[in-house]
Amino acid sequence: FFFLMIRRPPRSTQSRSSAASDVYKRQVHGDLMVNPFGNYLCQKLVELCSKTQTLEILQTVSPQLVSICKNQHGTRAVQKLIEVVTDQTLVDIIINSLSQSVVELVTDNNGNHVIQKCLLVLTPFNKQFIYDAIIKHCVEIATHKHGCCVIQRCLDYANKKQKEDLTNVIVENTLELVQDQYGNYVTQY
Numbered sequence: 001f002f003f004l005m006i007r008r009p010p011r012s013t014q015s016r017s018s019a020a021s022d023v024y025k026r027q028v029h030g031d032l033m034v035n036p037f038g039n040y041l042c043q044k045l046v047e048l049c050s051k052t053q054t055l056e057i058l059q060t061v062s063p064q065l066v067s068i069c070k071n072q073h074g075t076r077a078v079q080k081l082i083e084v085v086t087d088q089t090l091v092d093i094i095i096n097s098l099s100q101s102v103v104e105l106v107t108d109n110n111g112n113h114v115i116q117k118c119l120l121v122l123t124p125f126n127k128q129f130i131y132d133a134i135i136k137h138c139v140e141i142a143t144h145k146h147g148c149c150v151i152q153r154c155l156d157y158a159n160k161k162q163k164e165d166l167t168n169v170i171v172e173n174t175l176e177l178v179q180d181q182y183g184n185y186v187t188q189y
Contacts, residue, residue, distance in 0.1 A: 102133035
């Protein structure tokens, strides 16, 4: 793995894409993404892949994307993927893979970092699925040690409507939240 990473990068875009193609064909499952060393290769790989290659990778790993996000090594590979993907078709695959598991990811030691990366880099429209889930499960998330941090990031990265909707739910549940060791931080924020 490291040989491919430290090797001097090919000079032409076509050569880089070809090298990336050779490696991504071997990335049949998410196994490489959760490997302690392979995740670094995956992070470099997604920077070099074409849209078509990235689509193939996403189609392969999307059924296991949530479990990859919850892995201490996989979370880094997925965060890099979210950071570099700009095509809406690819973003939609990521959103569809994560949207039913927002609460699970927010309350996970590693998964919460993926949600925070989505909040940081996705457009307000594309990250709405996170706000919808957090508003629906506000108390559960706000009273969790990782969830309270994610809610604070939600407030930081929200557009006006998202911030207003989330703030209203927090205000509605203030009495319960101020009595909780983590929820109290949300109300103070």
